[in-house]
Amino acid sequence: MSDAAVAETPACEAGAGQSEPVSAHARMTRPRICTYPEGSWEILAKKWFPVARAEDIGTKPVATKLLDVKLVVYRTSETINVARDLCPHRGVPLSKGWVEGDEIICPYHGLRYGTDGRCNRIPAQPNVVPGDRFRATMFPTVVQYGLVWTCLDSEDGHADIPAFPQWTDESFQPILCPPVSMAAAPGRQIEGFIDVAHFAWIHHEAFADRENSVVPLYKTRMTDYGIQSEYISNVSNFPKALRHLEPEGFIWRRVFDIHPPFVAFLTVDFPDDGILKIMNIASPVSARETTLYVPLVRNFDQTGSLEDVYAFNAQIFAEDQDIVEAQSPEDLPLGTDDEAHFAADRSSVAYRKALRGMGLSS
Numbered sequence: 001m002s003d004a005a006v007a008e009t010p011a012c013e014a015g016a017g018q019s020e021p022v023s024a025h026a027r028m029t030r031p032r033i034c035t036y037p038e039g040s041w042e043i044l045a046k047k048w049f050p051v052a053r054a055e056d057i058g059t060k061p062v063a064t065k066l067l068d069v070k071l072v073v074y075r076t077s078e079t080i081n082v083a084r085d086l087c088p089h090r091g092v093p094l095s096k097g098w099v100e101g102d103e104i105i106c107p108y109h110g111l112r113y114g115t116d117g118r119c120n121r122i123p124a125q126p127n128v129v130p131g132d133r134f135r136a137t138m139f140p141t142v143v144q145y146g147l148v149w150t151c152l153d154s155e156d157g158h159a160d161i162p163a164f165p166q167w168t169d170e171s172f173q174p175i176l177c178p179p180v181s182m183a184a185a186p187g188r189q190i191e192g193f194i195d196v197a198h199f200a201w202i203h204h205e206a207f208a209d210r211e212n213s214v215v216p217l218y219k220t221r222m223t224d225y226g227i228q229s230e231y232i233s234n235v236s237n238f239p240k241a242l243r244h245l246e247p248e249g250f251i252w253r254r255v256f257d258i259h260p261p262f263v264a265f266l267t268v269d270f271p272d273d274g275i276l277k278i279m280n281i282a283s284p285v286s287a288r289e290t291t292l293y294v295p296l297v298r299n300f301d302q303t304g305s306l307e308d309v310y311a312f313n314a315q316i317f318a319e320d321q322d323i324v325e326a327q328s329p330e331d332l333p334l335g336t337d338d339e340a341h342f343a344a345d346r347s348s349v350a351y352r353k354a355l356r357g358m359g360l361s362s
């Protein structure tokens with residue numbers, strides 16, 4: 001099913017980065033089995049994260065997980081719904097059920113739940129009006145950048161999602177790469193995305209060169225949303241097969257805009273005023289599992305093959321995945337003296353500090 005069936009929430013199109021909720025919402029408490037320490041989970045539960053691509057959601061319920069909470073995502077006539085994947089009657093996952101009209105039906109005893117979570121019918125006792133204890137837990141939902149975003153502990157349903165105004169700018173082509181599942185901490189993934197010293201080593205087949213490993217000093221500054229780093233170098237961003245397109249002596253400018261906890265943008269200036277902007281979202285399935293969502297835009301080569309874009313990004317993500325899944329400890333260390341740093345790590349040192357500043361301990 002196409003995501004055209006569910007309109008993007010217009011508030012973000014204005015670049016405000018804020019959206020109105022489109023469905024009912026509940027607040028969740030830390031699950032019994034949880035990989036996040038107490039305190040960190042409660043902070044992250046107030047943040048919005050994507051849990052699916054809208055185009056992957058139809059009326060067949062899809063099971064997923066966010067911050068160790070099992071969720072079910074499904075489409076009804078007017079919206080995409082995110083609910084706790086748990087029937088309040090006997091704890092069967094609602095993702096094993098199905099959707100009829102605007103109701104999801106639990107497969108065990110056929111209880112039917114509306115999009116507000118209310119149980120509308122108990123087939124074994126059709127004359128009983130189900131009470132509040134039979135209410136399914138629904139979470140607020142916003143579709144933005146082709147992704148279904150939700151929040152486990154939203155106080156008012158207000159969606160605080162980083163703005164990406166180029167996504168709906170007609171001079172840019174919006175592209176949503178297939179999501180990537182990684183057995184790695186989301187903080188480790190984000191730190192890898194903003195790390196410029198690994199290009200020469202991990203991505204030497206994709207776009208960089210081992211002979212060009214020096215990282216010139218670059219600037220990092222704190223902003224109202226987090227951190228911005230500007231990295232100027234001669235490390236090409238062209239795939240190796242297209243390197244001949246690079247003008248002699250071209251200098252590459254990369255700007256990283258980091259929105260803690262788990263979003264980072266990379267804007268790359270290409271020759272002839274070309275711009276590539278990548279939004280890297282590390283959705284925290286748990287403290288040790290990440291689903292990577294990557295909406296990106298470009299204002300050049302817009303008739304080129306999407307398959308080529310997907311393949312190039314998949315190659316880079318696979319190269320990164322191999323590393324972040326192997327790092328130890330699995331959690332991103334946030335202590336000032338944890339691990340050793342050199343000057344090129346200034347972005348990641350600032351990122352760790354920002355996470356600490358949010359009150360996270362891992």
Ligand code: FES
Pocket residue numbers: 087088089090091092106107108109110111
């Ligand atoms: S467990 Fe869902 S209807 Fe009984």
Ligand SMILES: [Fe+2]
Pocket residue numbers: 192193198202203316320
């Ligand atoms: Fe990388």
